[in-house]
Amino acid sequence: MIKSLLGLGSKKDKLTVLFFGKTGVGKSSTLNALFGLNWATDNAVACTKKPQFADLDAPYPGFSYQEVRVVDLPGIGESPTADKKYTAYYKKWIPQADSLVWITQADTRAYKRDEIFLKKLKPLFKSSLLLIIALNKIDSLGVYDGEKPFDIEEGEPSEDQLRLIPEKIDDVYGIFKGAVDGKVAFEKNQIVPYTSVYGWGLESLKRKILTRS
Numbered sequence: 247m248i249k250s251l252l253g254l255g256s257k258k259d260k261l262t263v264l265f266f267g268k269t270g271v272g273k274s275s276t277l278n279a280l281f282g283l284n285w286a287t288d289n290a291v292a293c294t295k296k297p298q299f300a301d302l303d304a305p306y307p308g309f310s311y312q313e314v315r316v317v318d319l320p321g322i323g324e325s326p327t328a329d330k331k332y333t334a335y336y337k338k339w340i341p342q343a344d345s346l347v348w349i350t351q352a353d354t355r356a357y358k359r360d361e362i363f364l365k366k367l368k369p370l371f372k373s374s375l376l377l378i379i380a381l382n383k384i385d386s387l388g389v390y391d392g393e394k395p396f397d398i399e400e401g402e403p404s405e406d407q408l409r410l411i412p413e414k415i416d417d418v419y420g421i422f423k424g425a426v427d428g429k430v431a432f433e434k435n436q437i438v439p440y441t442s443v444y445g446w447g448l449e450s451l452k453r454k455i456l457t458r459s
Contacts, residue, residue: 260301261311262342263455265380267349268359269321272382276349276442277318280452285318296320297335305456314456317343322363333366340370347378347455348422352414352439353386357421364425371429376458378436379422380451385441387414402446411439 265273274285283300299317317339320332340346350360371377384403385396393406403411419434426432438454440447 258311260313260315261344261456261458262315262317263345263347264317264319264339264343265347265349266319266336267321267380268323270323271321271349271351272442273318273321273349276380276382276440276448276451277316279442279445279448280455281316283316297339309456323359336367337370340367341372343375345376345378345455345458346371347380349380349382350418351383351386352381352411353383353389355417357418361421361425364422365427368426368429371426373430375430376436377422377426377430377432378438378451378454379418381414381418381437381439382442384411384439384447385444387411396441396444396446398444401444415439 265277267273277283278285281300281302285298297317297319299315302314302316304312305314319335319339320328322329322332324332348360348364350357384407387393387403387407388410389395393410394404396402396407397404415434415437418437422437423432436454438447438451440451442448
């Protein structure tokens with residue numbers, strides 16, 4: 247996390263990436279896994295009560311920016327009082343962002359709160375923003391419906407889960423496409439399935455975030 251001291255010609259100064267979503271979806275654990283951080287996580291209690299950020303050196307040669315700032319914002323849905331407080335943080339940070347990573351989970355059909363909150367934030371979005379939907383907890387997809395579980399030994403989804411992933415992406419795409427309603431460009435390939443627990447899909451998510459492609 248040491249800032250680069252090298253002047254790299256025409257490179258832009260900083261890529262600012264915001265991570266947000268409902269409480270409990272694995273924002274901090276995702277950031278820890280992606281960038282080697284050590285931010286507090288808890289399966290039962292919301293740990294992120296205010297924005298925390300880290301400035302990281304350029305991750306690879308030829309990267310278009312001198313450094314990356316990753317920002318972890320408190321999750322929504324903790325309580326009505328907390329949501330009101332946290333919304334002020336979102337209003338402060340979103341105008342500074344180049345990319346927004348909304349983390350949600352694959353093992354649910356309940357995306358209404360995601361949709362409502364994104365619609366509230368939409369006026370803050372600038373057209374140049376890259377919106378990425380990070381679809382966490384792929385390892386739990388379909389398990390409660392009797393589908394074959396994640397293959398822990400191989401570190402990859404089961405055949406059943408691989409079959410379900412495109413269906414889940416289609417479902418999530420329809421919901422989030424409607425929520426942003428053309429405010430920012432949003433295509434299906436901006437939804438990235440992964441699991442922060444077992445690491446599957448994390449490299450694809452990281453590449454999507456850093457290359458903005």
